[in-house]
Amino acid sequence: MSHGHSSALAHHFDSLEQQREASTLGMWLFLVQEVMFFGGLFMTYMLYRWRDPEAFAAGSHDLNITLGLLNTVVLIASSLTMAMAVHSAQTSRRRPLIGYLTATGVLGLAFLVVKYFEYSAKWEHHLVPGPLFHFSEPAIGGRAEVFFSLYFAMTGMHALHMVIGIALLAWILRGAVRGRFDASYYNPVENFGLYWHFVDIVWIFLFPMLYLIGRHYHGGA
């Protein structure tokens, strides 16, 4: 066992390669359990949508497609900047790495700001489930509450993952500013990238499931 290794090597690993493989495998396993976590919500959504498609279409129709689409574009762009960040780390280019990481963070924050506007609008329109819930269309009425419960649960859980992601991003950015990452050691950036892409993919599923099914809903008729 050699001790002439870089300071990035943790003492319980034998080599940087073992450490890298271990942390990458760890991140993939973590993402697998995240799939199971969101999976429960997706199953619930599918069941209730099958049971009352009309109420779901009506609820979906009330969502702001423009803002939803904007957020989708924002997240996809942030995945692009994240991929570029990983590439910069792999090629030891520190300034672009910092730049791309910052851009990813800014886009992530933009997503959350848009979400804030969407949620406040829901609050004002009495679409937050609970005692104050009131859906304006009489034919649907309380049936839409399950849709909105799932809307808030799913997008809320997603937004929470975004918040955690941005916090982790700040930590990675700190490391990047201090020059910790280069071609010989960029694994944390890469693993964080996996997490960020995963959160993006969850949104790619959420957007059509929640926002697009009500596009042609005419209501009442």
Next chain:
Amino acid sequence: MPFKIPFMPEQASSMAGEVDALTLYLVAMASFFTVLVAAMVIYFAIRYRRRSPDEVGGSFDNSALLEITWTVIPVLIVLFTFVWGARVAFRLYRPPADAVQYYVTGKQWMWKTQHPTGQREINELHVPLGQPVKLLMTSEDVIHSFFVPAFRVKADVLPGRYTSLWFTPTKTGRFHLFCAEYCGAEHSRMIGWVTVMEPEEYQAWLASVPTQGSPTAAGERLFAQLACHTCHQDAAGAKGPALGGLYGRPVALADGRTVLADESYLRESILNPAAKVVAGYEAVMPSFQGQVSEEGILELINYVKSLPAGGSASVAAASEGAL
């Protein structure tokens, strides 16, 4: 069975013997393998006990033949067990065609039962010997479960839905009724009795219990009282579909789906009509949530079930009379 097997409840229903036979097989099978393995382990442990402190065991540590044997035989046994169990279960799930329907509502912490002729009981159910009985059940609050050990039947009782079970009593007597799904503080006291009587005694007993008439008649009165007939007529241009002959038939909905008009459909149509609008009609029926109790819903369902196809003329006449 002519005698009572220890640790088994009385066999008081037509299915009890079948369930007990299955049980005896399971016990025999399990006892056989437990004794076999225990004997093998005890024998080996003694025969091969360590005789000196440094002694080690032998090298025989695998055998494809043994593995196959003790894989295949258990697979065959569990498959056989599965098939037998499934057959008994299917018979437990499928009531005979001539089963008479009774009604049960569970609520914290009592059972409310109703006879087809309208008599009501609390925490009791009297039934005649030899007649198949089907229970249609719902809950007014949390999940309960209707359990009669002597009949070997049990089914959860759910809010917002109907569940059912059936039995044919084969012995007279009083048999325990328990709630078998934890439902709060007095769950242990949500108990009662099912009393099986000779048919003549049962008739006498029915006659002695005051009743407001059958659920069907009560449903007819409620139908008129709630003015359902205003829309539900068998005439062109009627706002709501005709209800005669509806029960048990498929219904085409406005959104393209087809559903079966069973008790659950009828119940939902009263409480949440917009969820399933019939094809060719507008979604104008108001919800009667809060205006009619679970018992009222059962009465209305009874009434709708009794309507023959094209029998709305009698609906109008009866409601006129009621008004």
Next chain:
Amino acid sequence: MSRTGTAETNYLNAQHGLKSWLLTLDHKRIGLLYLMGVSFFFLLGGIFALLIRLELLTPQGDLVQPDTYNRLFSMHGIMMVFFFLIPAIPGVLGNFLIPIMIGTRDVAFPRLNLASWYIFMAGGSITLLGVLAGGVDTGWTFYPPYSSLYSATNVLTVGIGVFVNGFSSILTGLNFMVTIHRMRAPGMTWFRLPLFVWGHYATSFINVLGTPVIAITLLLLVLERAFHLGIFDATKGGDPVLFQHLFWFYSHPAVYIMILPSMAVISELIAAFTRKRVFGYHFVAFSSIGIAVLGFLVWGHHMFVSGQSVYAGTAFSLLTMLVAIPSAIKVFNWSFTLYQGSVSFDTPMLYALGFIGLFMIGGLTGVFLGTLGFDIHVHDTYFVVAHFHYVMVGGTIMGYLGGLHYWWPKITGRTYPEFWGRMSAMLVFVGFNLTFFPQFLLGYMGMPRRYHAYPEEWQVLNVLSTAGASVLGLGFLLPLGYLLWSLKYGKLAGKNPWGAKGLEWTTDSPPPTENFRDAPVVSEEAYDYAGAGHGDGGAPAPARAH
């Protein structure tokens, strides 16, 4: 002479002070931190159990109020399932042994390992707050609408406590899987791994894939209760049975989280106390994986009478039958290991032999419950209570105690008094059977679960059960006494007091912080007793004549 009696430093005396324990990254110390935690929750859950059995001495509900009784059985279940049975063997024995058994210095993510313990303690503390505030009365199963709309107890607090605790399982499972994949010593191929490692690998698979589902389920329940969302409320278009599906989708695999580590221990005990390679090593290894995979497909057998269709019930019944097969294969293989073995009857072996008998009964009654026609009658009766106690106490706890005794010399450097060890094992075995066998009979006769008052004709069996519980309780308390006693007064243990095979027995008792003074290189198969002498050196030991 140091406290542990050895002249060299080991993981126990390498550093002193509370901080060196609370901030440790050493998997062995973390294992001991888990030992503290799970022992506390086990004692608490055990006290609740004794109170339950005391109430059931008489047919009337006269010891405690109904409301109190409902909280007792609920908190007993929650403490035992989530804060003892699920974390104990992986947290204590898995953490301590896996890196040593595979020949490495620590787990893949030591800081994550410490975090897992803190998360476990945080979840436990939140739940404990809930207990102090009166607990919950929903049963450990939390079924709505009772738990979401009707119960007036601390569902939010306890629900959040259990939710938080789940992340401890997920992260431990993740840690173990990466460790086993990536950190095996040179020469330690997959099929040279001790079966203890295979069992924990399979457990980790379930921990990582299953636990997130209970997390989201409890979260939805908490949100439902707090904000009245309607997801499980029939009057709002929701479905309370959906909760049952989501709940059991995790909670069935969870029972395999509870039993697989115990089976993993049993493999080690059988091998060590017959000094023979476990019969059918590959079959036992693959059976662990089989149980983990098949275990995800059978959750509906908890819901045969819940209103699901008989066709769904049939499918689940068939799959349930199949998941029993790998367990049966293991039992036959363990039993046959004794053939031509060199069998000794030390305390750990008594627990292992007891496990085989009790797990058979528990597992077979599981097959009974998977039989549709039978389950309808006994669902939600004491038959089910008896079944799961046979597998969880007769199975999991026997394995845990056996393992604790077997590795106690390695963990502490001391031996425990063998007489008291055997005495306790026998008390546990006798007490356990007396407590729970009568419950099979009560169940078939129709006594429902979660009842504190019952028809008089069932009193005799209940009294027998309570008598058994007292003996069982004594059997559990004795080890607490003599194991603690041994820390100061027990005989010093050498490297390999049992004469067993396995990398853990080649290093000191207690081990040094880095586990091995010289990094191991593996060249022999697991449990290579019959091969030429290895390990401690010296001439090949006399093998049993055929």
